[in-house]
Structures are given as structure tokens and as C-alpha cells.
Amino acid sequence: MPPRATQKQSEPDAVLVSQDVLSRLKGDILDGRFAPGARLRFAELQKTYEAGIGTLREALSHLLPEGLVELDANRGFRVAAISAEDLRDVSALHIEFEQRAIVESVRHGDDAWEAGLVLAFHRLAKIERLPREERRQRSSEWLAAHREFHRALVAACPSRWLLRLRAQMYDHMERYRLVSQRHRPLGPAKRAEHEAIRDAALARKPEQAGELLAAHLRETTETVLRHAPQFMPPP
Amino acid sequence: MPPRATQKQSEPDAVLVSQDVLSRLKGDILDGRFAPGARLRFAELQKTYEAGIGTLREALSHLLPEGLVELDANRGFRVAAISAEDLRDVSALHIEFEQRAIVESVRHGDDAWEAGLVLAFHRLAKIERLPREERRQRSSEWLAAHREFHRALVAACPSRWLLRLRAQMYDHMERYRLVSQRHRPLGPAKRAEHEAIRDAALARKPEQAGELLAAHLRETTETVLRHAPQFMPPP
DNA sequence: GCGGGCCATATTTTCGAAGATACTTGATTG
């Protein structure tokens, strides 16, 4: 039996199931669909993601060194806990990585980087201009656009490792933002701040862009910390 | 068939096979038993580690975000490549993390930390005093003691994330050291340097300890870089 | 009533077979 139409041209989305499960699982942890500290049972995961146990273990093993899940022997996986202390720790490193990365990025960025940044800001601004209600419904689009904007800012930084670590910390900060968002009023729009950062980057002012970005992030962290008692575990 | 002697008393090392495979695999990558860039075939791994495919995939998935192995779809896992550029990148971040961590560690360390540091140095020094030949044979012991000494130095740093990232970068630097060591004469003993760092730490001089540690690491990196053409991929 | 052991249930962990996908080889054609 021919094993399907033999399409020789390699599909661009020759994606692995485990990678797909990984990204969905990660997204579900980041936006709090799985509560911090919650156990992740295979029976449940199998239904949700329509994948075998081995595939799920593979995805969870990937998230282990990133610090998003934890494992204790013979008792399975748990979503990593959160705490004000951890938030401060994550945030301090995140801000520093972002600042250093954007400084280098502005210094090294070429035309393609500029174009990517302009585009990313445009997409983010477009979503942010939508009426409040529609933005709510399409929150995952805003999330992706916001993530992509911040990625575009630092994309030209030549240190691959700094970018890697920055991305890791961004993930953790996003989780804190999203978990806290369910327990506090939506913060004010940050379009003006984003625009100012973009302008400083395009004007090739590395230090200014870095300062603006750091201030932007510090403010977010403080907002989250201010409402922390509402969603943090009481210890 | 009885599935083995049923020893009910819970062994203290109720360790997972996957975790055991993980640590052995990681060690084998770090000390170059698997060449950088080499493919990791499951048939071979299965014999070496006496584990099932699923278990091996789990371990490899863990190493993926740490940057020690890479995966391309349907072509399996490879040991991450090395390059002079990557070495410089890794080293710069590693040195910085170590320096910041030791400064904080010296500031916050208590009696238990001091004791641990003294002990770790003692063990390392004991091995380094052995005759050259015996040290060669027991190189894995030296490796563990050296790693433990550096861990003990920074152990009291209160930032869990800084310690995590430091540990990651330490792993990568160790790989560069070990891979290069096969292509150059063994460097001079660093016992005096280690001792100086320990003394500065115990004397509660954070900045001095930080400077000594940073200098110590910079020197190592330069030694490795100096011999880089001999073991780096040509392109 | 209450702690401690024991069985039944729930869950995790390991493993290799079966299905996909890539690579090799060799024959064929322009």
C-alpha cells in the first residue's frame, strides 16, 4: 500500500507532534490555565492534547530545565510554583538581560532589523487600537504581537546566549503577568511607551532605548507585585 | 515470572532511570566522549546506556533547552556544535555570573556555607596533591571536586536564578575545557588561585573574591582560546 | 478510639513494536 501521496517537496511544517504539544503546553502554563503548583496527570493531559504518554513526557522534560515544571520521582510533574521572591529574582535578571540586549541590538542592527521592528510595532499597535472588548477576545493575538515586538527590539544583539536567557526570563515574566491579571484590573495601555522605545531604537540611541525599556519593565513588575497578595500562595 | 526480588524498603536512591541516563549522557557530552556535532543514534545509545528509546528521548529532551544537544525534525538529535564565537559568548556570561554570584554569596554566607567551602577546597586540594599520573587516572574525581568547589563558592548567593544560569554556563565552559584539553598540554595547576579565592571569600571580601574568581576564569578561557584552532571546526 | 499493617486502586515510569520519514543504492533516460 502506498503510504499516502508521495509529496517529495519537504513541507515547511514538517513539525513533530512533541514540538506541537510542547508549545501548547507551555502556552497553557504561561497563561495560567494550569495553576502554579498543580499536578499534571497523564490521563488528563492525554485527553487534552491527544498525544501518547511518551510524547507528553518528552514535552514535559523539555520544560523541566526551563523551570516551568518540576518533577519529583514517582510522583510525576507539577507546574512550578510562584512566589513574590521568585518574581523579584526573575524580574531583576529579566530587566537586565533586556536592557543589555537592546543596547547591543541597537548598536548592531541593520536595515532588515529596522524593518522587522517597524513591522512588529505596527502589528502590535494595530491590535491595541481595537476596542477594549474585541481586544479581550483576541488576547492571544495581542500576547503574540507583544512578544514579537519585544523580540524584534533585541533581535540584532549578537550574543546568542544573551538572547536565549532573555527569552527564558521573558517567559517567566509573562506567566506572572498573566496569572496576576486575573486578579487585578487591566493595566493602562502601554502603547506610548512601546512607541518611545521603538523611536529611540530607530534613532540609534542605545542607552536611551535601554533606559526606556528597563523603566517600562520595572513598572510592569511593580504593578504585578502590588497585587501579588491576591494571587500568591499564602505560605 | 517474578519481576525481580521485591525489596520493599524504599531505597534512598529511589532515582529515575531517565535521570540516571540524563546525568551519564550529560557527562559524556561534557567530556567530549561524544564529539561536538556528532549524531546521537538511538541504536547506539540503547546499547551504551541500557535504556529504552522513550527513556533516552526524555533525557535528550532535557538537554535540548540547556543547549547541549540539538534536534532537527525526523533527523534526530545531535551534540551541539562548538565554535570560537560561541566560546567567547559563553565565557563572557559565565564569568559575569560567577563574579556576581560569589559577591552575593560572600555577603550572605553563614557558618554552614563557610564549612562547606572549607571542605570542598580540602577535597579538591587533596586530589591535586596526588602525583600527576594518578591524577590522570582519577580525572573524573578531580572534575567533580573542582565543580563542587566552584559551586560551594557561590552557594550562599540568594538568587536562585543566578545560580541556575551560572550552573548552565559552567557546564558549557567545562565542555570547552575538556574538549580542548585533548589537543593541548595540560595547563599549570591552579591550586594557588583556588586557595586565594577561598581565602578572600572566608575573609569576607566580596569584591576581592569576585575579582580573583573572574581573573581565574578569564585565564582559563584564554588558554582554551589560544589552542582553539586545533580542535575547532574549520569553517 | 487509634495507630499500624495490608489489600485495592490510582498513577507514574519504562519499554519496544509499529508507523513515518529520511537516506542509499542502482537502474534508466535524456
Next chain:
DNA sequence: CAATCAAGTATCTTCGAAAATATGGCCCGC
């Protein structure tokens, strides 16, 4: 001779069954 294609081989990927381990409930002796 180079390029193309096809069958055969090698390898990766996915999956759930079976073993190993933990959890909860029950009974018993005190």
C-alpha cells in the same frame, strides 16, 4: 555522463501495554 526516479534500508517518531511505585481505605488488635 548527469540527472531522475524507485525500491530497499536505516533511522526516527509515536503510542499504549505492562511493570513499578504511590495512595487511599479497611480491618484488626490494643
